[in-house]
Amino acid sequence: MRKDAGFSFAELMTVIAILAILAGIAVPNYMSWRANAQLNRAVLDLYANLQKAKSEAVKRNTLCAVSFSGNAYTVYVDNGNLAYDAGEEVISSHAWSEYPGVNLDNTTFSNPVDSIAFAPDGLPRDNTNDLGSGNVIISYKGNRQKTLEILIAGTIRIK
Numbered sequence: 001m002r003k004d005a006g007f008s009f010a011e012l013m014t015v016i017a018i019l020a021i022l023a024g025i026a027v028p029n030y031m032s033w034r035a036n037a038q039l040n041r042a043v044l045d046l047y048a049n050l051q052k053a054k055s056e057a058v059k060r061n062t063l064c065a066v067s068f069s070g071n072a073y074t075v076y077v078d079n080g081n082l083a084y085d086a087g088e089e090v091i092s093s094h095a096w097s098e099y100p101g102v103n104l105d106n107t108t109f110s111n112p113v114d115s116i117a118f119a120p121d122g123l124p125r126d127n128t129n130d131l132g133s134g135n136v137i138i139s140y141k142g143n144r145q146k147t148l149e150i151l152i153a154g155t156i157r158i159k
Contacts (some may be wrong), residue, residue, distance in 0.1 A: 035144060038140055039138065042098075047148060047158060049066065049094070050066055050148065052075060053117075056075075057122065058120055058122050061120045063077070063078040063117045063118070063119060063120075063125065064076070064117065065084075067115040068104055068114040068115065068136065070104060072095040073093070074093040075090070075093070082117055083113065101141045103139055103140075103142075105138060107136050109126065109133070109134030109135075110131075110134055115127070116134055116150055118154070123152070123153070123154045124152065124154060132150070133150055133152045134150050146159070
């Protein structure tokens with residue numbers, strides 16, 4: 001009596017083929033999920049920091065601003081010029097490199113600078129101290145994007 005142990009070559013190749021097909025289906029879905037997760041994480045962090053600037057402005061009874069550059073954004077207590085100057089207290093600062101594949105695509109504010117401030121009343125202001133508003137567009141590798149909209153009423157929404 002002979003004992004057959006193990007798998008035949010045909011059985012092994014069948015299992016490998018099934019695994020290859022499953023991997024071919026799963027990997028693109030995982031990559032898409034990861035891209036969405038990275039973009040959502042960056043957008044939610046920025047949303048939270050905009051809300052933090054707004055609440056700190058009310059709490060401290062002073063202007064708190066968020067300034068954007070190509071590679072980072074900074075939340076700070078502002079002196080009124082909507083530009084981060086040496087000596088101004090930084091509340092938080094984040095580089096876009098914290099979110100692999102995510103970049104600042106564009107900012108459009110009602111003032112000519114890439115900043116928005118929140119006044120002690122919680123309303124957004126521009127560099128002329130008028131009510132401000134604008135959009136921050138964030139993208140993932142240029143093909144997916146989300147917009148944060150700051151309305152004159154102080155509402156911040158994700159679109």
